Amino acid sequence: MTKNDFAVIGQPLPKVDAWAKVVGETKYADDLFLPRMAYGKLLRSAHAHARIRSIDTSRARAVPGVFAVLTGDDLPRVKFGILPVSQDEEALCIEKVRMVGDAIAAVAAVDEETAEQACRLIEVDYEPLPALMSIFDSLAHPEVRIHEYGDGPNVHKNVALQFGDVDAAFAGADLVREDVFYFEGNTHLPMEQHAAVAHWASDGKLTLWSSTQTPHYVHRVLAKVLDTPAAHIRVIATPVGGGFGGKTDPFSHEIVACQLSKVTGRPVKIALTREEVFYTHRGRHPVLMWIKTGFTKRGDITGCHLRTWLDGGAYGSYGAASTFYTGVINPVTYKMPVYKFEAARIFTNKPPCGPKRGHGTPQPRFALECQLDKAAEQLGLDPAELRRRIVAEPFTKTANHLTVTTIGLGECIDKVVEASGWREKRARYGVSAVQAKPPSHKKGLGIACSAYLTGAGTAIYWNEMPHSGVITRADRSGGVAVLCGATDIGQGSDSILAYLTAEVLGIDPKDVHVHPADTSLTPVDLGSYSSRVTLMCGMAAIQAAERLRAAIFKAVAQKLEVSPASLVARERKIGVPDDWDKALPFARAVELGEALHGVLAFSGSYAPPKRAGKYKGGGVGPSPCYSYSACVVELTVDEETGTVDLEDVWIGHDVGRALNPLLVEGQVEGSVYMGIGEALMEEQVFRKNLHKQPSMLEYKSPTTLETPEIHTILVETDDPEGPFGAKEAGQGPLLPVIPAIANAIHHALGIRIDEVPITPDKILKALELKRSGKPARVGPGKLPLFTFKEPIVVESAFGQPADAVASRPFA
Amino acid sequence: MKVRVALNVNGESREALVPVHKTLLEVLREDLGLTGTKHGCELGECGTCTVLVDGQPVLSCLALPVDTEGCRITTIEGMAEGGRLHPLQQAFAELGAAQCGYCTPGILLTATALLAERPSPTRQEVKEALAGNLCRCTGYTKILDAVELAALRMGRQEARA
Numbered sequence: 001m002t003k004n005d006f007a008v009i010g011q012p013l014p015k016v017d018a019w020a021k022v023v024g025e026t027k028y029a030d031d032l033f034l035p036r037m038a039y040g041k042l043l044r045s046a047h048a049h050a051r052i053r054s055i056d057t058s059r060a061r062a063v064p065g066v067f068a069v070l071t072g073d074d075l076p077r078v079k080f081g082i083l084p085v086s087q088d089e090e091a092l093c094i095e096k097v098r099m100v101g102d103a104i105a106a107v108a109a110v111d112e113e114t115a116e117q118a119c120r121l122i123e124v125d126y127e128p129l130p131a132l133m134s135i136f137d138s139l140a141h142p143e144v145r146i147h148e149y150g151d152g153p154n155v156h157k158n159v160a161l162q163f164g165d166v167d168a169a170f171a172g173a174d175l176v177r178e179d180v181f182y183f184e185g186n187t188h189l190p191m192e193q194h195a196a197v198a199h200w201a202s203d204g205k206l207t208l209w210s211s212t213q214t215p216h217y218v219h220r221v222l223a224k225v226l227d228t229p230a231a232h233i234r235v236i237a238t239p240v241g242g243g244f245g246g247k248t249d250p251f252s253h254e255i256v257a258c259q260l261s262k263v264t265g266r267p268v269k270i271a272l273t274r275e276e277v278f279y280t281h282r283g284r285h286p287v288l289m290w291i292k293t294g295f296t297k298r299g300d301i302t303g304c305h306l307r308t309w310l311d312g313g314a315y316g317s318y319g320a321a322s323t324f325y326t327g328v329i330n331p332v333t334y335k336m337p338v339y340k341f342e343a344a345r346i347f348t349n350k351p352p353c354g355p356k357r358g359h360g361t362p363q364p365r366f367a368l369e370c371q372l373d374k375a376a377e378q379l380g381l382d383p384a385e386l387r388r389r390i391v392a393e394p395f396t397k398t399a400n401h402l403t404v405t406t407i408g409l410g411e412c413i414d415k416v417v418e419a420s421g422w423r424e425k426r427a428r429y430g431v432s433a434v435q436a437k438p439p440s441h442k443k444g445l446g447i448a449c450s451a452y453l454t455g456a457g458t459a460i461y462w463n464e465m466p467h468s469g470v471i472t473r474a475d476r477s478g479g480v481a482v483l484c485g486a487t488d489i490g491q492g493s494d495s496i497l498a499y500l501t502a503e504v505l506g507i508d509p510k511d512v513h514v515h516p517a518d519t520s521l522t523p524v525d526l527g528s529y530s531s532r533v534t535l536m537c538g539m540a541a542i543q544a545a546e547r548l549r550a551a552i553f554k555a556v557a558q559k560l561e562v563s564p565a566s567l568v569a570r571e572r573k574i575g576v577p578d579d580w581d582k583a584l585p586f587a588r589a590v591e592l593g594e595a596l597h598g599v600l601a602f603s604g605s606y607a608p609p610k611r612a613g614k615y616k617g618g619g620v621g622p623s624p625c626y627s628y629s630a631c632v633v634e635l636t637v638d639e640e641t642g643t644v645d646l647e648d649v650w651i652g653h654d655v656g657r658a659l660n661p662l663l664v665e666g667q668v669e670g671s672v673y674m675g676i677g678e679a680l681m682e683e684q685v686f687r688k689n690l691h692k693q694p695s696m697l698e699y700k701s702p703t704t705l706e707t708p709e710i711h712t713i714l715v716e717t718d719d720p721e722g723p724f725g726a727k728e729a730g731q732g733p734l735l736p737v738i739p740a741i742a743n744a745i746h747h748a749l750g751i752r753i754d755e756v757p758i759t760p761d762k763i764l765k766a767l768e769l770k771r772s773g774k775p776a777r778v779g780p781g782k783l784p785l786f787t788f789k790e791p792i793v794v795e796s797a798f799g800q801p802a803d804a805v806a807s808r809p810f811a
Numbered sequence: 812m813k814v815r816v817a818l819n820v821n822g823e824s825r826e827a828l829v830p831v832h833k834t835l836l837e838v839l840r841e842d843l844g845l846t847g848t849k850h851g852c853e854l855g856e857c858g859t860c861t862v863l864v865d866g867q868p869v870l871s872c873l874a875l876p877v878d879t880e881g882c883r884i885t886t887i888e889g890m891a892e893g894g895r896l897h898p899l900q901q902a903f904a905e906l907g908a909a910q911c912g913y914c915t916p917g918i919l920l921t922a923t924a925l926l927a928e929r930p931s932p933t934r935q936e937v938k939e940a941l942a943g944n945l946c947r948c949t950g951y952t953k954i955l956d957a958v959e960l961a962a963l964r965m966g967r968q969e970a971r972a
Contacts (some may be wrong), residue, residue: 012907014904014905014907015904015907015909017912018903018904018905018907018909019896019904020912021903021904021909021912021915022896022900022901022903022904022909022912022915022919023847023887023888023890023891023896023900024845024846024847024848024886024887024888024890024915024916025847026912027846028849028913030846030849030850031840031846033841033844033846113830188947189947190911190913190947191849191851191857191859191911191913191914191945191946191947191948192849192911192913193850239911239912240911241849241911241912241913242911242913242947242948243911244947271850273853274851274852274853274854489911490910490911490912490913490948491910492910662906662907662953663907665907665952665953666907666910666948666949666953669949669950669951669952669953670910670947670948670949670950671950672950673947673949673950673951674947674950695852695854695856696851696852696854696856696857696945697852697854697855697856701945701947703941703942703943703944703945704937704938704939704941704942704944704951704954704955705938705939705942707950707951707952709952710950710952
């Protein structure tokens, strides 16, 4: 279909929830106040690693206004975690704490202040254990065990996969580069702190309102840890005030709020402080990387071997998946015929890392794209042209058996090269330029590209059910209700459901009432993560709306005495295009439909095509389709201070189809912004076992003044897997920004900073090295002594054609 | 110790009996039911809790109600007059300047103060005025665009009047 065939799709419409948001009416979790509500607070560990000898809560219980005090002994002894393979968390720690910030006890009181005061009166007798605060520490001290499970002492996960013969690939290369990179961890920093309100009512049923991206998984975990039938639990995700992956795990405060409500007989709210949010974390893993790649003289990749070491923090979280994600997406972007990947996630006594926008892929993307820049320099090739040459082939398989459908990367590169004036500026700026004013201000231009998945192809727990479900119900008024478990975290999923439904039924998006994320009313959607919602909920919404339309068409066809196939739905009417005067109003058509069929409620279901590679670990990486991005950054670096001033960012993004270009641009701009913060300033780092900067004052993130002009160029490839051809937009565009900045700094100054964030001190250090005639590089040198698993060896599937027909369940 | 505070909020006289150290942010949200004003950092860094006091942006997480007695306090709930959206609210909704929407009230009020002082600000002036308001969703682009659009529309309205 072309753009002109659509009424709603492709229009820059306001979001359906925009109006409530601009008048302050949107109710986030912390905005809920229920009658008799008590306020909960958690007592958190002050030790990074310690055994708990005893807990004395008597003084806290005696505080006037305290309704209840809980310790781990007051909860069923059941551990939990988001992934079935890493059930290692406790809502309240019983025997041991593994990080500063682990919850130990909880208080419910008449107000927050009283609850806080009571928490301070709880006495915990700790037996401190050695704290392991880095990958090197944890591997050097196998005698200290953070957990008793995993793939070795303090090794959560150890994986190795090989697709083809890398040694032969390197032997056949004209240039083989080995480089080492480090990506410091950082956190999501959503503007809204996590909050939850629990009400365990007198009928024995529990309702939890929470700022969560994954109400379905929270539902499952609550049933497990509270030892209560899931059928008696209802989880409602309130509008989320920023997620970025930080609200994707089930959390201690959610579970504790429920239990406190049970014992007090009151609704209980727990709202985290900003400091608690920093310790709750689940953000970007710090990753150390070694990457070896072979190139021909023309820049073709002959093969690639990547090793990653992830600093996982104290718990599993999504870490087993994150570990795979540091490797599996790299072959999706360029022609990479042979690939070997080894990775290990190490436990440390720090807040657990997990999924942050781009989940596990920005780190290896930084490594690969910086290495490509170095290779281009060595081979005397233009880094944009090198990339353009090696873009992967659409509708083929990668070395690691991922099926790639449409690829708009070539067009993305062409467009950012053109718009940025790449060729002219690359020649005019740079380390040898003479025109700098003042002379210490050097300008540079850098490029990088990326790919990202549009939804994980497999669910977090193995099952044959839909990943997304929608119920669409037409009302005699002409209004249409859409019930879907999707969670709007600001990305606009409610709006997308309304647009797609309106498009199919020929009505206005305003006629559609979206009811999201309520486990008792809405069919399951797995959650707002892995860029899956627009595609998966979208496909389910289209299916439900088409079924509704077919039922209505049947009734209208009888009335008008025409065939259903001759009917169209548009402008809130249903009729035959050539005889439009007789077209019936949509509301009348619904009445006819209801008279014929009874209640008009239809379901839509979606599960991704089954394409997991047939090897162990093949379940992480497959996706219905992949988005592509190319980014050019223009910046000025001050050689005297090391400060980087970003001027312009051009980003081309292959979104398949922009269902609403305004929303897609917003996702792209937000991704670019977040990438800039990670590249230049944000870091989650620790000193003496404590977070070094657990406040917004100390943890620096870009303001309006650090954010450059962002020029977004959308490329449409009309992917056969997506709703009306759409692919993801919310994560992929973050990925190329970070290496593009590093590469632009190299262009400006001739230095390599192989470590993010790229702070002024690192730039000054590299310039100092350069002046003293040493290699002008700042980055990691040392790698851990570590034995990876014997790799699973599989034939490379590189270049094989994609399956002719993708079979999708429920289609 | 609790004190009685008499506040003028959005043109209405409101009273509350609150602990003397309770912040304006908490009193607005918890005692007056005006939850449009949000907690962000609670130390005056992020701008999320911004309200207007006599037309000037004030961080309500650092302000005490007793200090605002006798002043005109405007929160996001008071920005639309008589059910008609302020041009800034209209532009923010139309241009997608609110994603998760959590920082939006604070940014709208800060921008209101800017446009009252400088009806036709340059993009750089808008950036400087909003530099104290963090947004983690939008990359600020659509926010800046929306402030510029609202300024343009308000200028046209002015010219017509």
